Amino acid sequence: MLTQYSGAVVLVAVLVVLFGLYLSWTATRLDRLHVRLDAARVALDAQLLRRSTATLELARSGLFDPATALILAAGAREAEAADPDEREAAESALTRDLRAAFEDPIQSEHVRAGHGGVELLDELGRAMRRVQLARRFHNESVRAVRHLRSHRLVRVFRLAGRAPDKPNFEIDDEPPPSLAR
Numbered sequence: 001m002l003t004q005y006s007g008a009v010v011l012v013a014v015l016v017v018l019f020g021l022y023l024s025w026t027a028t029r030l031d032r033l034h035v036r037l038d039a040a041r042v043a044l045d046a047q048l049l050r051r052s053t054a055t056l057e058l059a060r061s062g063l064f065d066p067a068t069a070l071i072l073a074a075g076a077r078e079a080e081a082a083d084p085d086e087r088e089a090a091e092s093a094l095t096r097d098l099r100a101a102f103e104d105p106i107q108s109e110h111v112r113a114g115h116g117g118v119e120l121l122d123e124l125g126r127a128m129r130r131v132q133l134a135r136r137f138h139n140e141s142v143r144a145v146r147h148l149r150s151h152r153l154v155r156v157f158r159l160a161g162r163a164p165d166k167p168n169f170e171i172d173d174e175p176p177p178s179l180a181r
Contacts, residue, residue, distance in 0.1 A: 026148075027159040033145045034163055040138040044169060047134040048091060051127040052076040055094065058124055063114040068101050092172040098128075099176045108178035121179065128175040139168045 058064070059072040075090075075097040082090035102108050111117040149160050174180075 023153065023157055023159065026151075026154060030145070030148050030154065030159055033141070033148060037138070037141040037145050037166055040134070040141040041166070041169075044131075044134040044138045047127065047130045049080065051124070051131050052080045052094065054120070054124040054127045055098065058111070058120045061114070061116060061120055063111045063117050063120070064101065064107075071097055072101055088169060088171050095128075095172045095174065098124075098179075099174070102176035102178045105178055108176075125175065125179040128173070128179060132173050132175075135169055135171065135173055139170075142166050142168050 053076075055072050055076040059069040059076065062069075064072065075094040079087075079090040079094040108121070112121055145166065148154060149165070154160060
């Protein structure tokens with residue numbers, strides 16, 4: 001009789017230890033996903049800054065008419081200085097300004113023909129593609145974190161701790177056709 005009782009206690013103890021290991025593994029995985037999400041956000045911010053810098057360089061190059069150069073420079077500065085709550089709108093506005101500046105294919109050819117225009121446009125095109133990739137990677141990281149945080153055990157045992165739920169970063173990041181490659 002004592003043997004059956006001891007076997008049951010050992011079995012329960014093993015199950016409790018295995019459950020604890022599973023919870024520990026899940027908490028570690030969630031922590032790694034949060035770290036990956038933070039790194040993705042830093043990378044996205046860096047690429048957005050790079051795009052703004054490339055836009056400012058192009059606006060200051062003298063290859064655009066003064067009105068277009070002023071609009072691009074103002075849009076780039078506004079995107080750089082935007083508050084976190086207004087960042088998506090400012091970045092989308094910069095994309096729309098860039099598309100408007102290159103709406104006419106002749107404008108793109110005029111800029112390419114100017115001194116240093118090819119390098120400036122290539123840098124802006126690369127920056128815009130990197131923004132798209134960084135934004136997709138960030139949003140995929142947000143999705144992975146949300147998916148794991150939605151599991152019942154994660155919620156019941158509060159494995160996410162006090163980490164805030166991060167939102168997706170949704171902007172209009174479609175480059176002008178003349179810059180898309």
